[in-house]
Amino acid sequence: MSTLHLIGGEKGGVGKSVVARLLAQYLIDHELPFIGFDTDRSHGSLLRFYSDYASPTVIDDYQSLDAIIEAATEHPEQRILVDLAAQTHYPLAQWIAESGVLELAEELGITINYWNVMDSGKDCVDLLDKLLDQFGPKLNYILVQNQLRDDTFNILEYSGVKDRALDLNAKVITLKRLHAPVMTKIDSHSYSFWAAKNKDADSLNGLGLLERQRVKIWLNHAYKELDGLTV
Numbered sequence: 001m002s003t004l005h006l007i008g009g010e011k012g013g014v015g016k017s018v019v020a021r022l023l024a025q026y027l028i029d030h031e032l033p034f035i036g037f038d039t040d041r042s043h044g045s046l047l048r049f050y051s052d053y054a055s056p057t058v059i060d061d062y063q064s065l066d067a068i069i070e071a072a073t074e075h076p077e078q079r080i081l082v083d084l085a086a087q088t089h090y091p092l093a094q095w096i097a098e099s100g101v102l103e104l105a106e107e108l109g110i111t112i113n114y115w116n117v118m119d120s121g122k123d124c125v126d127l128l129d130k131l132l133d134q135f136g137p138k139l140n141y142i143l144v145q146n147q148l149r150d151d152t153f154n155i156l157e158y159s160g161v162k163d164r165a166l167d168l169n170a171k172v173i174t175l176k177r178l179h180a181p182v183m184t185k186i187d188s189h190s191y192s193f194w195a196a197k198n199k200d201a202d203s204l205n206g207l208g209l210l211e212r213q214r215v216k217i218w219l220n221h222a223y224k225e226l227d228g229l230t231v
Contacts, residue, residue, distance in 0.1 A: 001109040002072040004080045005231075009117035010127045012086035015146040016117045017045035018183075019175065020083035023115075024050045025193040025219070026226050033078040035071050040085035049192050057082070060091040062099065069101060072110050079231070093134060102138050117144045120153050129161045132168065141170035142229065147177045173225040178218045182211050193219060 007020045017040070024046060027034045036054030038044035046054035058064040072080045084092065096102060105112055116131060118124035128143070143165060145153050156162050162172070185207055186196045197215040200206035207215065 001076045001111070002078060002080055003111040003113060003230075004068070004072055004082070004105070005113050005115060006082050006084060006092075007115045007117065008084040008089065008092075009115075009124065009144075010086060010089045010131075011119075011123050013148075014117050014119045014124060015144075015148055015175070016086070017083055019115060019117050019144055019146070020081060021045055021049050021193060022175070022219075022222055023081055023226070023231070024053060026223060026231065027079060027081070028053075028194070029223075032231070033075075034081050035075060035078050036081045036083070037068055037071075038083045039088055040083065044083065044085075046081070046083045048190055054081075054083075059085070059088045062095055065092075065095045066099070069104065069110070072105075073108060089131075102135075112139055113142055114139045115142045115144055117146055118153075118156070119146055119148045120150050120155065122155050125156050125159045125161050128156075128165065129159075132161070132164055137168050141165055141168060143170055143172045144175055145172065146175045151177075171229055173229070175225070176218060176221050179211075179214050182207065182214055185211065186215075 005023065007016050007023065009016050024034070024036060034053060036046045036050060037057040038046040038054050039057050039059045044054070044056060047056060057068065068080060068082060102112070114131070114135075116128055118128065143162070145156070186193070189206065193215065196207060197212050197219065199212065
């Protein structure tokens with residue numbers, strides 16, 4: 001059956017949408033079919049950058065969320081990718097509990113992976129701790145250490161929360177920080193990551209040679225991290 005990838009982390013600005021876009025590009029580049037759902041009402045990244053693959057989802061509408069599980073059952077050959085906006089955990093958790101989503105997924109053989117995107121701050125550690133309290137071993141966790149602020153995650157390392165997640169068989173990957181002006185250009189042109197690393201002959205303000213090279217290096221590192229997982 002299908003694998004459901006929930007890209008979350010609750011705190012805003014930690015890079016959830018970048019991870020969702022990265023996963024989308026990874027699946028495309030590896031010819032792995034997927035269906036995307038975007039919960040961000042104001043500026044959904046999957047809808048903007050990968051519109052051919054994604055549709056909107058209303059996070060506090062059970063019928064809208066039901067479509068995610070229905071897609072997983074109707075298209076078992078496809079991965080299901082859900083970009084969770086910040087502050088969406090409560091309605092998502094309520095839907096999961098009241099609809100028996102985890103029990104149904106187990107019955108149908110649907111794997112649920114929760115990608116917990118984090119920066120190096122304490123807020124993210126506290127939110128991860130609460131997530132583990134709530135779902136325990138019922139989810140497969142992937143901790144994404146996004147090097148937005150710095151490249152060390154000492155608070156997470158010494159908190160005991162990472163060890164707790166590892167005891168639940170969580171996987172840990174690191175996402176390097178892409179040079180900020182390059183990411184700004186990518187976003188301003190609404191480029192997919194494929195488009196960002198390839199020359200855009202039609203744009204006078206496209207990425208330069210070395211900017212495209214930085215995107216390629218960043219993607220190569222990210223793909224090596226993803227290669228170690230079952231995506």
